Amino acid sequence: MPRYQSLDSWRGLAAILIVTFHSTLFVANETRLAEWKDSAGLDLANGLLLITARFWMAVPLFFVISGYCISASAVNSRVRSDGLSRYLARRLSRIYPPYWCALAVNSMAVWTAGWFGSRAFQSGAGEMPSPSQLDWTQWLGNLTLTESWRAQALGSRQLMQLPVAWTLCFEEQFYLIVGVILALAPRRLFVALAAVTFLVFMNSVSMNIAPVRMMGWNLNALQLRWHGTFAKRKFQNRLRMVYRQAK
Incomplete structure (x- = not known):
């Protein structure tokens, strides 16, 4: 299928919105903004925060784009007569290596901050656990992006070292579902x-x-x-x- 350059533009816009949302998450919460509005009125700065507090809506946009891209990759794999293993290898290679790098950098940052006695990553919005807080099963769930499944299967606490990676867990599940469809019913895709x-x-x-x-x-x-x-x-x-x- 053809590559649409507009998809990259939409991805870029959605990424900017989500980064902005997370960057203002500490101050742009509904309760605080409501207090500002009632007490002193809503000035320009607080009005902008009121807008950025809703930038989380870019996440569903990412899911829509991913849905199209996953379907397009499935069509391409069917045309090339790729097997299930090749399809999954091509798809998962786009997720896991960058994710593992991000997980390593994040873990090192949290560990280093803790070593210096700082709790910058462990207080307020976006709290991230220290690497030492995760047991080996939780690390396995984190490394494979199956932490939500692992927690349900084993009945233990769900703990993600990089919480924002939760969307990748869902994307990985849909890669697997589409892969199963390609293996079982390629002509009825x-x-x-x-x-x-x-x-x-x-x-x-x-x-x-x-x-x-x-x-x-x-x-x-x-x-x-x-x-x-x-x-x-x-x-x-x-x-x-x-x-x-x-x-």
């Missing part, structure tokens, strides 16, 4: 992708009735981070009604 899209949509609408946090176990697990969604409340109210009738 678009039908299978449409089916996965439908399942993700249904998951976001109805699967959040689960009574426990399912982060890492389903295609749209992020929905379950916030309990009390409409579908879950409806499910709980129905259970209460059945219980009262039974009494």
Whole structure:
């Protein structure tokens, strides 16, 4: 498939928005901005912070772009008749080496700051654990971008040394899903992708009735981070009604 230069522009814009959001995260929170607005009015500086506080919306934009790129790479692999191993090798080689470098640099920075007695990385927004706080299973989850899965499977605490890498965990899962589709139904690629899209949509609408946090176990697990969604409340109210009738 052709390479669209506009995608790089959108990626660059989204990256700038996210970097700005994280850079102002310490001061641009809703509570503080509301206090500023009520007490002294909203001046230009605080107004700009009010805007940057919503730059997190660039994350869904990244997911949309990634969805297109993953689908395009799957089409190219099908045209070239690449096997599953070659497809995964090409895709994962774009994620893991840069991520491992970032993880190493971040770990060294946090460790060095701690060695000098500074808690700059371990207080306030964006708290990062010291490398020594992670056990070997947590390091395995971090290195393989499966920490959310590992925590659910082993029932232990989820701890990410580089918290902003959570989006890569989701991207890696979709690489794997598309790879399985290529291996099992290469001639029905678009039908299978449409089916996965439908399942993700249904998951976001109805699967959040689960009574426990399912982060890492389903295609749209992020929905379950916030309990009390409409579908879950409806499910709980129905259970209460059945219980009262039974009494």
